[in-house]
Amino acid sequence: MTDLSVVIVSWxxxxxxxxxxxxxxGDAAPERGTDLALPGTSWTYDIWVVDNASxxxxxxxxxxxxxxxxxxxxxxxxxxxxxxxxxxASSEGTYVLxxxxxxxxxxxxxxxxxxxxxxxxxxxxxxxxxxxxDGTVQPSRRRFPTLATAYLESTLLQRWFPRNxxxxxxxxxxxxxxxxxxxxxxxxACMMTRRQVVEQVGSLDSGFFMYSEELDWCYxxxxxxxxxxxxxxxxxxxHEGRSSEQVVPARHIHFQSSKVRFxxxxxxxxxxxxxxxxxxxxxxxxxxxEGAKWLLGHKRRLRAERVRAYWQVLRSGLIExxxxxxxxxx
Numbered sequence: 001m002t003d004l005s006v007v008i009v010s011w012x013x014x015x016x017x018x019x020x021x022x023x024x025x026g027d028a029a030p031e032r033g034t035d036l037a038l039p040g041t042s043w044t045y046d047i048w049v050v051d052n053a054s055x056x057x058x059x060x061x062x063x064x065x066x067x068x069x070x071x072x073x074x075x076x077x078x079x080x081x082x083x084x085x086x087x088x089a090s091s092e093g094t095y096v097l098x099x100x101x102x103x104x105x106x107x108x109x110x111x112x113x114x115x116x117x118x119x120x121x122x123x124x125x126x127x128x129x130x131x132x133x134d135g136t137v138q139p140s141r142r143r144f145p146t147l148a149t150a151y152l153e154s155t156l157l158q159r160w161f162p163r164n165x166x167x168x169x170x171x172x173x174x175x176x177x178x179x180x181x182x183x184x185x186x187x188x189a190c191m192m193t194r195r196q197v198v199e200q201v202g203s204l205d206s207g208f209f210m211y212s213e214e215l216d217w218c219y220x221x222x223x224x225x226x227x228x229x230x231x232x233x234x235x236x237x238x239h240e241g242r243s244s245e246q247v248v249p250a251r252h253i254h255f256q257s258s259k260v261r262f263x264x265x266x267x268x269x270x271x272x273x274x275x276x277x278x279x280x281x282x283x284x285x286x287x288x289x290e291g292a293k294w295l296l297g298h299k300r301r302l303r304a305e306r307v308r309a310y311w312q313v314l315r316s317g318l319i320e321x322x323x324x325x326x327x328x329x330x
Contacts, residue, residue, distance in 0.1 A: 004038075004045035004114060005093030009083040010101040011051070014058040016239055021047065023104040035067065038111050042323050045110075046070060046193040048087035049101075052077040079209035088203050096198065100189040102239040106131075109234035113192045116231055122195045124226025125218055127186030128234035129177065138238055140187040141172050141230040146221065147267070150259055156282045183230050184222065188214030190236045193221070202225055205265075212258035219266060252283075257318040276318050283313045290328050 004295050024047065027038070036045050050072045051059045059073040072086055084098055095117060107301060108317045113126050130138040145153065149170045158167065168174065175181055189216060200312065201220045204213045218228050256279050264272025287310040294303035 003043045004095045005091035006047045006097045007087040009050045010056045012056045019100045030232045050083040056183045081204040081213040082206040085203040097192045104237040108237040112234040124221045125228040126192045128236045128240045129232040141183040144184040183217030209253045249309040253316045
């Protein structure tokens, strides 16, 4: 049995996927059948790429340039959670690292994460510091959202009240980002867990097509008594949203409907339904606002695009399964 299984879900970002894989194995790619080992350690690992029906040649690139990678090429886009679960179920690593295809591992980040997990057997989930490509820190640690958080995060209210205590607490703004700390949950661009944890609490909830799946997973892991830890010494560059930005209306729909699903699942049907209706109301307002600006002749092309996007959100009703399924790396 290998020590670590690295799982990467990909959708139409072949160049970023190549960079992601190179950041793990280096420039000298091993031959097919060669055991993979982290440099300077006795730890072994394997890599699993699950491609969600890419049309940009991603599967062919993996087969050609990384023949040692275990490739699962889906004929349909199954979504982020379900695709990860495919590889989690097929792999055998004692530890499992979920890594976005638009992420690049810096230095010996994987070794540092494994060492921390080995030294702290009560840690069930571990996340590194994420950085944007320009080197600035990308916020990646969170407290669990309250209903107040849900009404504010990524809604009109956050636009109107960007600096507020509710979101400050949610984003852990009161704790420095260069300190090892126990948190409620971590952003899923890079997260390491134990096979033991997966066997105890289950894999990702495939009902989350994309977004909030890592929140739900960490919530279940914490409920089972494990710690979730942020390890800033390990660093990963994240080219955020490079898959999801290809389909803007779907990104809005998936993000908000996943938020509704989380609150319905963990806070009850009433809380979830009230949140869904509130969110739909914000899109009615935004559609009206953009339509008025279009009528006034202000940046008409931009306004028309936004009106179409918001109309698609409203047509979805923010109900799971009612919208076109397009997925991200993460």
